[in-house]
Amino acid sequence: MGNFEFKKKFGQNFLTDKNLLEKIVLEAGVTKDDTVVEIGAGKGALTEMLSKHAKKVYAFEIDSELFDYLAQKFAGSNVRLLFEDVTKVSDKWLNEIVGGKFKLVANLPYYITSPILTRFLKNPNLISLTVMVQEEVADRIIAKPKTKDYGVLTIMCGLFGSAQKVMNVNRKMFYPVPNVDSAVVKIDRFKTQTNLNEDFINFVKQAFSMRRKKLSSNILGKGISKEEIEQILVKMGYGESARAEELSIDDFKKLYTLICDKNIKIN
């Protein structure tokens, strides 16, 4: 492993500080009853800490240069290495391999943060995810309405679980040192499944498509007029020229349901 070349394209910024690694695992609430999925084992620093605290760890890694090293390091342990590109495997495959509920804990490769969050939050076997992300992404995940960070990612995460930032992490904790600071966020997935689907997510994306425009202009095209949308917004307690960022997640759900049902009675 002496002359390992870090690959930017795989988002390789590794951690070594044992205190930090242990803190992440403790914040994730990992115990000997837990099965953990990790995305991106790297040189196995977080994997090793997870292995000490968890019952079983399934760790993905895409970089073939790391395979032999990892295989030797974790031979005979409770770590099962999955030498796969996580974006290429199906949820069905993953759920079969893991065989039940799991916690996701990872220092994520930043180039796939959003797709990973979106996808894993939808997986009914996920209990929680505790992930290192860029600080600005963490701020978007936990944002409150009426702030610049509040948007599709906030609503997407808030639809499936409750999110909190558990720590800030200075860029100097990584090697190589990235250009931005990071943070660890934890999202506990709600136990009850949301019945809202892709159409709702698309509706939210549409609502935020032009942030400075009125919400009623952004979401036209659902067989309802701009005036009708404005009437609904007013009945919900908003101004008729409300913008997407003003609506809480619950109000987004309410607005979507009302528009779909055209049942414009507001309690």
Ligand code: SAM
């Ligand atoms: N867990 C290690 C640590 O904390 O030091 C490494 C974290 S590093 C930020 C991200 C890791 O994810 C890298 O080892 C990278 O090769 C791996 N990776 C990147 N894209 C991946 C993918 N699509 N599937 C699986 N692993 C991936």
